[in-house]
Amino acid sequence: MSGAWNVADVVGLRDETPTARTIRLRLPVPVRVLAGQHVDLRLTAPDGYQAVRSYSVSAGIPPDGLEITVEELPDGEVSPYLVRDLGVGDQVEVRGPVGGWFVWRPEDDSPVQLIGGGSGVVPLMAMVRAHQMASHSSPLRLLYSVRSPEAAVFRHELESLAQASGTFGLQWVYTRTAPDGQPVGRLDAETLGASVLDSGADPAIFVCGATGFVEAVAGWLVDLGHAPDRIKTERYGGLGGAS
Amino acid sequence: MSEWTGRPAERSAEDDYLDGNALAGPLSEVFAIDITAALGTCGTCGDRRAVAEAHLYVNAPAKILRCPSCGGVLLRLDERGGRVILDLSGFTQLTIEVR
Ligand SMILES: Cc1cc2nc3c(=O)[nH]c(=O)nc-3n(C[C@H](O)[C@H](O)[C@H](O)COP(=O)(O)OP(=O)(O)OC[C@H]3O[C@@H](n4cnc5c(N)ncnc54)[C@H](O)[C@@H]3O)c2cc1C
Ligand SMILES: [Zn+2]
Numbered sequence: 368m369s370g371a372w373n374v375a376d377v378v379g380l381r382d383e384t385p386t387a388r389t390i391r392l393r394l395p396v397p398v399r400v401l402a403g404q405h406v407d408l409r410l411t412a413p414d415g416y417q418a419v420r421s422y423s424v425s426a427g428i429p430p431d432g433l434e435i436t437v438e439e440l441p442d443g444e445v446s447p448y449l450v451r452d453l454g455v456g457d458q459v460e461v462r463g464p465v466g467g468w469f470v471w472r473p474e475d476d477s478p479v480q481l482i483g484g485g486s487g488v489v490p491l492m493a494m495v496r497a498h499q500m501a502s503h504s505s506p507l508r509l510l511y512s513v514r515s516p517e518a519a520v521f522r523h524e525l526e527s528l529a530q531a532s533g534t535f536g537l538q539w540v541y542t543r544t545a546p547d548g549q550p551v552g553r554l555d556a557e558t559l560g561a562s563v564l565d566s567g568a569d570p571a572i573f574v575c576g577a578t579g580f581v582e583a584v585a586g587w588l589v590d591l592g593h594a595p596d597r598i599k600t601e602r603y604g605g606l607g608g609a610s
Numbered sequence: 611m612s613e614w615t616g617r618p619a620e621r622s623a624e625d626d627y628l629d630g631n632a633l634a635g636p637l638s639e640v641f642a643i644d645i646t647a648a649l650g651t652c653g654t655c656g657d658r659r660a661v662a663e664a665h666l667y668v669n670a671p672a673k674i675l676r677c678p679s680c681g682g683v684l685l686r687l688d689e690r691g692g693r694v695i696l697d698l699s700g701f702t703q704l705t706i707e708v709r
Binding site: 405414419445448465467599600601 | 612613614615626627630631635638639644660663668
């Protein structure tokens, strides 16, 4: 589905962390979501002023719903409103889901390595869910860099999936505070190399997060021997170092 | 559920960029199929890669897509007042997968 803007109803809200929440939207048309796609969301002020931002779809809710998960950027123009003020029954304009490149398709049976920083985990969560739904036998790994355990969106779902599933592996990088006994520090080339699927396995790799994070990780992956055309990236912009 | 009023913040990071993925929405207004997955050949340096992989600068009135290899302008998209002006002249070619 593409093209026009649709008016979507906010039909559900769920706090994920103190600064992030999931917004369930219902569209007036059927919605088909590929894991990794995003929507554009448009807000209009009473005086007619408008702003558009992109948000990855964290889950498709057939036949006409989807969820997005928004992390508040404290001085942001749009995200604080979405995280703090938007209520069930409100309406927003939505374009999409769109995007045919940063997507994981169940037909692809390669091993998959996902690498997310901060809210960059959102489209990767959609891929994890789709991979589980398809009962794929190929290995799936997620390396997730967050400020602290409390800031990790989808933490419980990811940890229980990692425990229950024979194919899904989860690795955390904590940049500010970590649970007892675990290291604190930014992701670096060495940790990345020790954590991700080996280039010999030729995994499909998806990297998402703030632009600086994506840039660094993509460079290290190439240094590790991964083919550039196996690495797909999605940059969220500066976002004040949100990961 | 207070009303959204909008208040564009000062943005210092003018060289902050996104990637061509973020053009999927605006381009869906113009094309029936997704163009961000198409392979584009840069008219300046000949580099060939997905439109989604190029660097997108949005902190200007028009969105500008630049080649990650040489920095050459690939595409300009100006959406204002219910009109889209799309300049694709930075590409010599687009290869589009039709399934
Ligand atoms: C494809 C994509 C998917 C995303 N998915 C998510 C997600 O799932 N969850 C999440 O929390 N965030 C996501 N983001 C980031 C999100 O779009 C916003 O940038 C973020 O919410 C901050 O917006 P703001 O208005 O609060 O902040 P602001 O400070 O007001 O803006 C932050 C950034 O928005 C960019 N920007 C400014 N004007 C425009 C414009 N006209 N068009 C496009 N960008 C502009 C600037 O680069 C700026 O750095 C995604 C971004 C992209 C590109
Ligand atoms: Zn070029």
